[in-house]
Amino acid sequence: MIDQTALLESRALRSSVLERTDVLDRVKTLALLPDGLHVTTAMVAAYFGVSVEAVRQLVRRHHQELETNGMTVLRGADLRTFESDNMSLSLGSYPQARRSLTVYSRRAVLNIAMLLRDSEVARRVRTYLLDMEHLARTGPLAEPAEPAGHTEAAGPEILSLAALDARIDQRIHHVLGRTVVPMFNALIETSGEHRRELTALHGDVRRAEHRLRQHSARLRRLEGRR
Template identity: 65%
Template sequence: MIDQTALLESQTLRSSVLDRTDVLDRVKALSLLPDGMHVTTAMVAAYFEVSRKAIESLVLDHREELVTNGYRVLAGTELTSFKEVSGFQSRSRSLALYPRRAVLNVAMLLRDSEVARQVRVYLLDMEYLARTQPVDNPVHKESECLDDRIDQRITHILGKTVVPMFNALIETSGEHRKELIALRAGVQRIERRLHQHHARLQRLEGVRDDRPAVGVMAAMDAMNGRTFERHIAKLLIRDGCTNVVVQGGHGDRGVDIIGLTADGRRLVVQCKRFAPYLNITSPDIQKFVGSAKVLYSADVALYVATCPFTPEALSIAAEAGITAVHRGVLEEWSAGEPLRILE
């Protein structure tokens, strides 16, 4: 099995597993730009929970390798065209873009990130599983199952055959008793490690209740504003709301969606599809309070955003009776968890 250290130090080994970009979402949902294909330096830093400077320093040291895997910097007319096509808004004169393959490349180079370490562990375990999985035999395919993995067969042989053989040899041997005991201990260590590895693979392959549905936020991050509003409207209808109308756009008076809750309360919603590294601030909430409470006399007011809220914004929302649906709550809501305020 490939060792993490070797993976960090060998570009050849890294290249051999770069197609397994799905492991990124298995460890943690990767938010994408509106084009649905790329992320920025700030988004990479947010995913790996490190500073932007750490990512920029890594790019400086491994730029050639990252460029090979899709990393590029846009400027001038190329950047203007990208903004027009993708809908991405930025005042910067240049923009570094990473496709998923380059993000996985970063995960295999970034040493001081727990998220990157988890990606490498998951990646190597899946690679080991792929290499040791028995080749399908059409004749016996129906009888083959998870218990047929090569590591489990070896574990069985070691425990049921090799160790007892050593026990018998030790009992009858005098001259080489010490060496045989040492060899038996080594075999037993291998047996224990294989058991541990099998348990680890079962945890990785099993359903993780604490891990959000893969791609939930990535899909929303790829939406444009109007599509995002319709998505929120569908969630409201799913949770029993009626008379739901999407009215976002010019002349919406600060409210994107109106409707009634299942028990007849007047509902208004503001939707903001912002990049995950931005924040909803107190002026944003204050503006919505006026629209929701004064213009619409709402009983239930939701401020739904794909990014976090500042502490001050959350405080004002709580005082004014606004329900702040930040990125974490939105992910759970979209994945099937009902929004309590609507019940």
Template identity: 60%
Template sequence: MIAEAALLESKTLRDSVLQRTEVLDKVKALSLLPDGMHVTTAMVAAYFEVADTVINNLLSRHRQELESNGLRVLRGSELLEFKELNLSSYPGSYPQPRSSLAIWSRRAVLNVAMLLRDSDVARQVRTYLLDMEYLARTHPVDTQASGTSRTLDDRIDQRITHILGKTVVPMFNALIETSGEHRRELIALREDVQRIEQRLCDHDTRITDLELTRGPRPYTGIMASIDAMNWREFEHHVAVLLRRDGCTDVIVHGGPGDRGVDVTARAADGRSVVAQCKSFAPYRPVWSGELQKFLGASHVQHAADVALFVATTSFTPDARAIAESYGVTLVDRAHLEKWSAGVPLSVLQ
């Protein structure tokens, strides 16, 4: 398996995995400008949770590599046009006058993740990226087993995506440039088309990921369904599992004012139960600091008899040590899959 250090040092290795831009959203949602294709330097910095100056310094050191992967610096009339179409909804964020603006493609943002050393988010992206490459090498797709319908669906999806990206979106761009009265409506329609194009790409990525990781698993499809849930749906899923295992008075509290827990309940034998639910990307583990926060909420504020920390991912060794020391039951990805498939949670029995 490729080592992370080698990825940081070798441009050849970076180039070999730059097509996997979908990993960015697996780790953390990447907000895009209205054109659906670019972000600004400030947005790149926000994604990686670093200062703007860090990204600007990286740009100075690796400008040629980043430009080859979609970084562009706009000036003059091109900058004015881009700002009018994409930055009008960000009042006050881009002071006037501005002589230039760097815009980054998703590929360039992934390039940053493979160059940025001092960012936890960048490290998570690299880990996810390398693991996906390892799976692709060790679990090759059996094209014959996937069937004719899958191949046909692929061709249809790829054809639609090609038409949307190469024909429909440019057509809207041309109409927007020449239109005055219906400019806003055309921009909104273009955004809808680009969202459909992105969903088709995401759908193909999800199918590919499932095929790469398929194998003799007893609970096929369960975690795929859970991964598709948003945080609120995941909390309600945990509440359903608690009720199924005999708990009563099950209440979902997630969101502002939840006092540090997402679900409270009472076990069949009368013990009080609190649960914290974390819907994270599979390659983003739960850290010890998150366990420490939950300890205060579960033991001090709620005085719970049973404290559950349920996550769609794994826990770091430090987090597991804290949980063991203070009696917190950890439900990691593997246990969550079994629990969701009908295996009762032993601590509730």
């Protein structure tokens, strides 16, 4: 299995797993701006539990890579439009108008997770990414191993539910990671004029994923009752 050092050092390897942005929320909920698509530098720092300056230093070192994957520096009319669409960025709390604002897509945040060495959250994201990649290579629907100490206590129905739960969860990862997420990333990068439509569609996908997670939770509760 690939170790984290390779992920930190290889841009090609990072690029190969950048569509798995769903991993971010599985490790820790990523708070987004009202547009549902972006975060600021301060929000990135809060997610990873590091200083804003640490994020800025990383951005300076890897600016081109991050820009390719959804980091944008807004200025002028673009900045004013963005702030108008995201009321939480109102200039009322600032003594002077900003000249620029750096924002990041979920893809760019995942990119940062694969570059940020001194963050426990980033390490957990990398671990989750590599585990999912290992599952994809060895077979996404392979039967999960039985938890230690539960072989005798678990009946056939509970094991069946656990296997079904694992298969559903892995299939959600596979479908969202391989199809829906790349599609949205491509559309967002090339179709700025359709921002509102894309935001609505993105919300629909998020709600669908939420319902699938609820279904998974119900299966686990049913397993607990049995």
